[in-house]
Amino acid sequence: MKKGLSDKVVGLKPSGIRKFFDIAATMKDVISLGIGEPDFDTPxxxxxxxxxxxxxxxxxxxxxxxxxxxxxxxxxxxxxxxxxxxxxxxxxxxxxxxxxxxxxxxxxxxxxxxxxxxxxxxxxxxxxxxxxxxxxxxxxxxxxxxxxxxxxxxxxxxxxxxxxxxxxxxxxxxxxxxxxxxxxxxxxxxxxxxxxxxxxxxxxxxxxxxxxxxxxxxxxxxxxxxxxxxxxxxxxxxxxxxxxxxxxxxxxxxxxxxxxxxxxxxxxxxxxxxxxxxxxIGEPYLQEMLAEYDRRRKLVYTSLNAMGLPTFEPKGAFYAFPDLRQTGLSDDDFCFRLLEEERVAIVPGNSFGFAGMGFARVSYATSYEKLEMALERMANFVRKLNG
Ligand SMILES: Cc1ncc(COP(=O)(O)O)c(C=O)c1O
Incomplete structure (x- = not known):
C-alpha cells in the first residue's frame, strides 16, 4: 500500500491556540482568557x-x-x-x-x-x-x-x-x-x-x-x-x-x-x-450580552494598560490585544510563564500571523469576576517581571 499524506495538509501549521490549551487543560485552577466563544449559553x-x-x-x-x-x-x-x-x-x-x-x-x-x-x-x-x-x-x-x-x-x-x-x-x-x-x-x-x-x-x-x-x-x-x-x-x-x-x-x-x-x-x-x-426574537438577548461585553471590555482594556501592557482600545468582537514587547519576553514565553506561574491562559499573538508577534490575545468572553481575578494575577506577573 502506498503511504503518504497530502502535502497541503502536512504543510499546515497546527493551530497555536489548540497546542496552548492542551497544556492548560492538564493544569488545575487555570483561568482561561483564551476562548473565542461566548461564555453565555444560547438564549x-x-x-x-x-x-x-x-x-x-x-x-x-x-x-x-x-x-x-x-x-x-x-x-x-x-x-x-x-x-x-x-x-x-x-x-x-x-x-x-x-x-x-x-x-x-x-x-x-x-x-x-x-x-x-x-x-x-x-x-x-x-x-x-x-x-x-x-x-x-x-x-x-x-x-x-x-x-x-x-x-x-x-x-x-x-x-x-x-x-x-x-x-x-x-x-x-x-x-x-x-x-x-x-x-x-x-x-x-x-x-x-x-x-x-x-x-x-x-x-x-x-x-x-x-x-x-x-x-x-x-x-x-x-x-x-x-x-x-x-x-x-x-x-x-x-x-x-x-x-x-x-x-x-x-x-x-x-x-x-x-x-x-x-x-x-x-x-x-x-x-x-x-x-x-x-x-x-434574538435582539433583546443580543443587546443584553453586548452590554455585558462592553462592561468587561472597559475593565480589560483599562487594567491591561494600568499594569504596563500598552493596549489599543478594542472597538469590536470580544478580544483585547496587549503589547508585551516592553516586558522583554517573547509572546510565547510570556504566555507560557503566565500560565505556569499565575495559572492564566491567554494566546500568544504569533498564533494569528507574524504581525501578531510580541502581542497576546485576551478574550473577555468570560465572567466579570473571573476577569477581575485573572487581571489581578496578570498584574502580579508583570510586577514580578519588572523586579
Ligand atoms: C473571525 C472569525 N471568523 C469565523 C469564525 C468561525 O465561526 P463559526 O464557524 O462558529 O461560525 C470565528 C470563530 O472563532 C472567528 O473568530
Missing part, C-alpha cells in the same frame, strides 16, 4: 425553538441552500441593518458556521496559485483555508499604532498579477479593530481599480462598541464584487449549533452551493430553525 427561547422543531419532526435534510424562510429572514435582516438587498432564492446559502463558509468560498473561486491578500494578525483559519483550496495567502501586516487597520498602500503594494481576492475580517479576531467607513471606501476603490473580489468575514458585525459596523457589500458598487460571510455563533451565543451563511452575487453562490451539496448537503436542520428564531 432559552432560541433553544426552545430548536427543541420544538425536532418535536415537529424537522429531522430531515433541507434544500442545499437551506430553508427558504431562513434565507428570507437573513435577507430581511441584512436589509434592516445595512440597507443591502439580497435575493433569498439564489444569493444566500446557509452553512455549517462561517468555518464552512470559508471553505466554500475559497474552494469555489480559487485556482492553483491564486493569491489572497490577508491583513494580519487574523483569525487562524484564513490562511489554512486558502492553502487547502490550492491558493496562496499573502499576509499584510497591520500595526497597533494604526489601531490594527491595514495601510491601504501596503495592501496595494501586495497586489500582483496573481491576486484574486482581498480578504477582510472586521470587527477583528484577535485585535478588536473595526475598520472605518473611510478605510473601507479606499479599499473599495482599490478592489475596483485592480478588479478584485473582496471576501468579508463579518461574523462579529453585531458586537461593536460605540462605533458603526460597515457592511462592505453595502458600499457603492461593491455588492457585485463582495462575498459576505456571516454567522450566529458570536452574536447569539450559538457556537455549538454550527450555523452561518454566505451572501453574494448568484454566480458565486451557485458555485459555492455546488461544493456545499457534495460535501455537506445542507446545514443542520435543527440549527436552521434555531437560527430563524434568533433573527425573529
Amino acid at each position: 432559552q427561547p432560541i433553544i426552545q425553538a430548536g427543541i420544538e422543531a425536532l418535536r415537529r419532526g424537522e429531522t430531515h435534510y433541507t434544500s442545499n441552500h437551506g430553508l427558504l424562510v431562513l434565507r428570507q429572514a437573513v435577507a430581511d435582516h441584512l436589509k434592516w441593518l445595512y440597507g443591502i438587498k439580497y435575493f433569498a432564492q439564489n444569493e444566500i446559502v446557509m452553512t455549517v458556521g462561517v468555518s464552512e463558509a470559508l471553505y466554500l468560498v475559497f474552494t469555489a473561486i480559487l485556482n492553483p496559485g491564486d493569491e489572497v491578500i490577508i491583513p494580519t494578525p487574523c483569525f487562524v483559519s484564513y490562511q489554512a483555508e486558502v492553502i487547502l483550496a490550492g491558493g496562496e495567502p499573502v499576509e499584510v501586516a497591520t500595526f497597533a499604532e494604526d489601531g490594527f487597520v491595514p495601510r491601504i498602500e501596503n495592501i496595494e503594494a501586495a497586489i500582483t498579477e496573481r491576486t484574486r481576492v482581498i480578504f477582510i475580517g472586521s470587527p477583528s479576531n484577535p485585535t478588536g479593530a473595526v475598520y472605518s467607513r473611510e478605510f473601507l471606501a479606499q479599499l473599495a476603490d482599490l478592489a475596483e481599480k485592480h478588479d478584485l473580489i473582496v471576501v468579508s468575514d463579518e461574523i462579529y458585525d453585531r458586537l461593536v462598541y460605540g462605533v458603526e459596523h460597515v457592511c462592505f457589500a453595502s458600499l457603492p458598487n461593491m455588492y457585485k464584487r463582495t462575498i459576505l460571510l456571516g454567522g450566529f455563533s458570536k452574536a447569539y451565543a450559538m457556537t455549538g449549533w454550527r450555523i452561518g451563511y454566505v451572501a453574494g452575487p448568484q454566480e458565486y453562490v451557485d458555485a459555492m452551493v455546488r461544493v456545499h451539496q457534495y460535501t455537506i448537503m445542507s446545514a443542520p436542520t435543527v440549527s436552521q430553525y434555531a437560527a430563524l428564531s434568533a433573527l425573529m
Whole structure:
C-alpha cells in the first residue's frame, strides 16, 4: 500500500491556540482568557425553538441552500441593518458556521496559485483555508499604532498579477479593530481599480462598541464584487449549533452551493430553525450580552494598560490585544510563564500571523469576576517581571 499524506495538509501549521490549551487543560485552577466563544449559553427561547422543531419532526435534510424562510429572514435582516438587498432564492446559502463558509468560498473561486491578500494578525483559519483550496495567502501586516487597520498602500503594494481576492475580517479576531467607513471606501476603490473580489468575514458585525459596523457589500458598487460571510455563533451565543451563511452575487453562490451539496448537503436542520428564531426574537438577548461585553471590555482594556501592557482600545468582537514587547519576553514565553506561574491562559499573538508577534490575545468572553481575578494575577506577573 502506498503511504503518504497530502502535502497541503502536512504543510499546515497546527493551530497555536489548540497546542496552548492542551497544556492548560492538564493544569488545575487555570483561568482561561483564551476562548473565542461566548461564555453565555444560547438564549432559552432560541433553544426552545430548536427543541420544538425536532418535536415537529424537522429531522430531515433541507434544500442545499437551506430553508427558504431562513434565507428570507437573513435577507430581511441584512436589509434592516445595512440597507443591502439580497435575493433569498439564489444569493444566500446557509452553512455549517462561517468555518464552512470559508471553505466554500475559497474552494469555489480559487485556482492553483491564486493569491489572497490577508491583513494580519487574523483569525487562524484564513490562511489554512486558502492553502487547502490550492491558493496562496499573502499576509499584510497591520500595526497597533494604526489601531490594527491595514495601510491601504501596503495592501496595494501586495497586489500582483496573481491576486484574486482581498480578504477582510472586521470587527477583528484577535485585535478588536473595526475598520472605518473611510478605510473601507479606499479599499473599495482599490478592489475596483485592480478588479478584485473582496471576501468579508463579518461574523462579529453585531458586537461593536460605540462605533458603526460597515457592511462592505453595502458600499457603492461593491455588492457585485463582495462575498459576505456571516454567522450566529458570536452574536447569539450559538457556537455549538454550527450555523452561518454566505451572501453574494448568484454566480458565486451557485458555485459555492455546488461544493456545499457534495460535501455537506445542507446545514443542520435543527440549527436552521434555531437560527430563524434568533433573527425573529434574538435582539433583546443580543443587546443584553453586548452590554455585558462592553462592561468587561472597559475593565480589560483599562487594567491591561494600568499594569504596563500598552493596549489599543478594542472597538469590536470580544478580544483585547496587549503589547508585551516592553516586558522583554517573547509572546510565547510570556504566555507560557503566565500560565505556569499565575495559572492564566491567554494566546500568544504569533498564533494569528507574524504581525501578531510580541502581542497576546485576551478574550473577555468570560465572567466579570473571573476577569477581575485573572487581571489581578496578570498584574502580579508583570510586577514580578519588572523586579
Ligand atoms: C473571525 C472569525 N471568523 C469565523 C469564525 C468561525 O465561526 P463559526 O464557524 O462558529 O461560525 C470565528 C470563530 O472563532 C472567528 O473568530
